[in-house]
Amino acid sequence: MSKCAIVGINWGDEGKGRMVDLLTEKYDYVVRFQGGGNAGHTVVNERGKFALHLLPSGIFRDGVVNILGNGVALDLENLYDEMQTVISQGVDITPANLMISDRASLLLPWHRDLDGLEEARLKDKKFGSTKQGIAPFYSDKYQKKTILAGELFYPEHLKEHLKDLIEWKNLTLTGVYGAEAVKFDDLWAWFEKYGSFFKDFIKNTGKVLKDADKSGKSILFEAQLGSLRDLDYGIHPYTTSSNAIAAYAPVGSGLPSLKLDEVVGVVKAYSTCVGEGPFVCEWFGEEADKLREAGGEYGAKTGRPRRVGPIDIVATRYGVECQGATAIALTKMDVMSYMEKIPVCTKYELNGELTDDFPFPVTLNECKPVIEYMDGWNCDISGIRKWEDLPENARKYVEYIEREIGCHIKYVSLGPSREAYIER
Numbered sequence: 507m508s509k510c511a512i513v514g515i516n517w518g519d520e521g522k523g524r525m526v527d528l529l530t531e532k533y534d535y536v537v538r539f540q541g542g543g544n545a546g547h548t549v550v551n552e553r554g555k556f557a558l559h560l561l562p563s564g565i566f567r568d569g570v571v572n573i574l575g576n577g578v579a580l581d582l583e584n585l586y587d588e589m590q591t592v593i594s595q596g597v598d599i600t601p602a603n604l605m606i607s608d609r610a611s612l613l614l615p616w617h618r619d620l621d622g623l624e625e626a627r628l629k630d631k632k633f634g635s636t637k638q639g640i641a642p643f644y645s646d647k648y649q650k651k652t653i654l655a656g657e658l659f660y661p662e663h664l665k666e667h668l669k670d671l672i673e674w675k676n677l678t679l680t681g682v683y684g685a686e687a688v689k690f691d692d693l694w695a696w697f698e699k700y701g702s703f704f705k706d707f708i709k710n711t712g713k714v715l716k717d718a719d720k721s722g723k724s725i726l727f728e729a730q731l732g733s734l735r736d737l738d739y740g741i742h743p744y745t746t747s748s749n750a751i752a753a754y755a756p757v758g759s760g761l762p763s764l765k766l767d768e769v770v771g772v773v774k775a776y777s778t779c780v781g782e783g784p785f786v787c788e789w790f791g792e793e794a795d796k797l798r799e800a801g802g803e804y805g806a807k808t809g810r811p812r813r814v815g816p817i818d819i820v821a822t823r824y825g826v827e828c829q830g831a832t833a834i835a836l837t838k839m840d841v842m843s844y845m846e847k848i849p850v851c852t853k854y855e856l857n858g859e860l861t862d863d864f865p866f867p868v869t870l871n872e873c874k875p876v877i878e879y880m881d882g883w884n885c886d887i888s889g890i891r892k893w894e895d896l897p898e899n900a901r902k903y904v905e906y907i908e909r910e911i912g913c914h915i916k917y918v919s920l921g922p923s924r925e926a927y928i929e930r
């Protein structure tokens with residue numbers, strides 16, 4: 507399988523980073539194609555525990571080239587800090603193993619400021635943004651009001667472009683939000699600092715990938731978040747501002763005509779969701795606290811407690827369809843070992859009728875989950891490495907999900923560390 511995307515099937519935080527870290531062994535290139543530093547992938551391997559935000563998860567493997575494609579929200583300031591942290595943990599990051607697309611747009615400090623200002627204006631109607639500037643960034647990108655990383659190589663042009671953008675952006679900052687105006691000299695100092703550091707990393711990565719593809723190299727595309735947060739197919743407006751689906755991988759990576767050979771969708775064995783928005787199968791109270799604690803469900807970027815609930819078959823089946831998944835990695839099965847009965851949300855009830863279909867987002871708040879129970883396995887399964895050794899009820903749970911979502915579960919993850927999984 508030479509070209510594979512690893513994507514989230516649910517609301518994000520399914521354990522994609524953990525799966526990319528595992529599967530990078532088979533790949534020469536790992537590419538991030540959308541999103542920014544607003545989510546976090548947690549990776550645990552022989553080098554330690556890492557919270558990655560923008561760096562591709564292949565950064566830990568010798569010989570793997572990691573690329574930040576044109577579709578990402580390139581926050582050089584956060585990327586710089588993240589690199590310093592990972593380097594201080596003993597990982598080499600150089601222009602040989604990290605490359606940045608010259609066509610990636612820069613997320614500037616004002617995007618983060620605007621994110622915070624808008625959430626404050628919305629008060630109790632806020633979207634639950636991580637305030638990393640992602641929504642203002644993508645709005646500007648689609649208005650063609652961003653600076654491409656490659657413009658750093660043309661300082662005279664860049665100065666003029668920046669002056670025009672500052673004039674435009676200050677209208678919003680001061681006029682709409684009553685905030686302070688941005689001054690050219692301050693922003694130019696920011697460009698000089700980060701521009702000089704990153705210049706050697708910025709390349710025509712579309713050409714790098716094209717050449718790699720031609721010479722038969724294998725490429726892994728790493729998504730952020732999940733189907734239900736996809737800008738077009740998710741729970742609008744509580745989505746992210748980019749496309750988290752595999753179909754966007756070629757566009758956001760620099761190989762627009764590429765056809766993927768495989769799409770590995772990552773599904774969590776139960777549901778979690780960070781931030782605002784409808785979450786049909788949500789648990790509250792003691793039941794929720796117990797699952798949250800068992801799964802360590804706190805945001806990698808924000809530390810926010812994640813909302814939790816049983817697996818949602820309706821949403822997961824929809825997520826699998828959106829991603830065109832060819833195989834599934836089911837993660838965190840080990841977390842459910844304490845449950846005597848395993849709850850499953852099998853259908854939604856909407857206006858007195860049962861449905862299997864994921865409905866129009868506006869109606870989600872009216873949907874009620876239909877919960878059925880399966881027998882639990884009631885023992886620690888985290889050390890098991892063979893399918894036959896899993897307790898029968900655990901195998902039944904996997905086979906049930908597989909049947910209901912219509913996609914083969916190829917990997918069952920039973921712990922955060924690299925080797926804690928079963929391949930079927």
Ligand code: GDP
Binds near residue numbers: 519522524546731838
């Ligand atoms: P991502 O954004 O999809 O990569 O997911 P996150 O990193 O935000 O969340 C997944 C969390 O679950 C991380 O802390 C992982 O180390 C952890 N994890 C992943 N797979 C497993 C698993 O099978 N079992 C357990 N117990 N933890 C896991």
